[in-house]
Amino acid sequence: MSATTAAAAPTREEIVEWVTHSTNEVFSTMLGMEAQFGEQFVEDPGKGLTMGVIGIIGLVGEWTGTAVVSCSSPLACKIANTLFMQEYPSVTDEVLDAVAEMTNMIIGNLKNSLETKLGQMGLSIPAVVFGRNFATRRSGKESWYVIQFVVDGERFDVQLCIAPSQAGVLTGTGIPRIMTLA
Amino acid sequence: MALDVLIVDDSAAIRKILQRVLRQTEMPIGNIYEAGDGIEALAMLEKETVGLILSDINMPNMDGLEMLGKIKSMDAYKAVPVIMITTEGNQNKVMEAVSLGAAGYVRKPFTTEQIKEKLTGLV
Numbered sequence: 046m047s048a049t050t051a052a053a054a055p056t057r058e059e060i061v062e063w064v065t066h067s068t069n070e071v072f073s074t075m076l077g078m079e080a081q082f083g084e085q086f087v088e089d090p091g092k093g094l095t096m097g098v099i100g101i102i103g104l105v106g107e108w109t110g111t112a113v114v115s116c117s118s119p120l121a122c123k124i125a126n127t128l129f130m131q132e133y134p135s136v137t138d139e140v141l142d143a144v145a146e147m148t149n150m151i152i153g154n155l156k157n158s159l160e161t162k163l164g165q166m167g168l169s170i171p172a173v174v175f176g177r178n179f180a181t182r183r184s185g186k187e188s189w190y191v192i193q194f195v196v197d198g199e200r201f202d203v204q205l206c207i208a209p210s211q212a213g214v215l216t217g218t219g220i221p222r223i224m225t226l227a
Numbered sequence: 228m229a230l231d232v233l234i235v236d237d238s239a240a241i242r243k244i245l246q247r248v249l250r251q252t253e254m255p256i257g258n259i260y261e262a263g264d265g266i267e268a269l270a271m272l273e274k275e276t277v278g279l280i281l282s283d284i285n286m287p288n289m290d291g292l293e294m295l296g297k298i299k300s301m302d303a304y305k306a307v308p309v310i311m312i313t314t315e316g317n318q319n320k321v322m323e324a325v326s327l328g329a330a331g332y333v334r335k336p337f338t339t340e341q342i343k344e345k346l347t348g349l350v
Contacts, residue, residue: 129244130247157314
């Protein structure tokens with residue numbers, strides 16, 4: 046039996062627990078803010094987010110996937126204000142850098158937990174999208190875990206899609222991807 | 228005498244945060260230089276002399292471990308403390324950093340106090 050098939054998929058409860066722990070740790074340690082758990086659910090692929098500030102990062106290893114962190118632009122500005130101790134009344138490149146780093150830290154710590162079950166993984170360089178009335182589409186056939194938090198009265202979501210590499214890489218049918226359309 | 232510092236991280240946000248943290252310490256910090264990866268850092272060290280290096284591990288082009296090995300093979304930088312600051316939880320990589328001569332390790336996310344504490348014992 047190959048290493049890929051030997052690795053047991055983490056349960057939904059484990060993923061929710063790891064995402065919650067990582068998100069809470071990053072918010073409390075870096076920002077002194079509380080990320081209150083809201084709700085969690087599983088979504089089918091298809092239509093994705095349409096507005097806000099979105100951080101996207103890929104996970105690659107024996108299992109592969111995509112993680113998406115999203116929030117409103119006011120919350121993105123609050124995060125940058127606290128992280129850099131500087132006022133950002135609107136979304137600037139520095140605000141987007143702040144969201145990219147939050148994405149990197151939250152998913153980087155989640156990766157450490159995932160590795161206990163799924164073997165060593167690497168992270169891609171995070172990308173950030175900002176705007177309104179855009180369309181995103183989650184391709185592939187895998188479901189997405191959506192874990193929602195409330196930070197300072199605003200929604201902060203973490204979404205994760207993960208699958209064994211072989212399913213996607215070898216058959217070309219299951220790689221979780223996210224595409225942004227203008 | 229003021230201490231010149233090099234921050235190596237591919238994240239502009241982390242470089243900015245570390246600049247702020249360094250300025251908040253009571254240490255006499257002089258110039259703070261920045262590099263986005265190991266290659267940029269080595270090029271910077273050819274031009275400038277620093278007394279402390281803070282570096283990420285996972286970076287494109289040249290990662291922090293390869294950079295650390297090269298820095299520690301340079302006579303001028305053998306004794307300069309290098310602190311690794313990273314989300315990397317892989318113990319093998321942490322052990323490798325220590326065996327290559329890293330003076331310390333701080334995991335992201337970090338508090339200002341954790342960075343200050345790590346620096347106080349070193350410089």
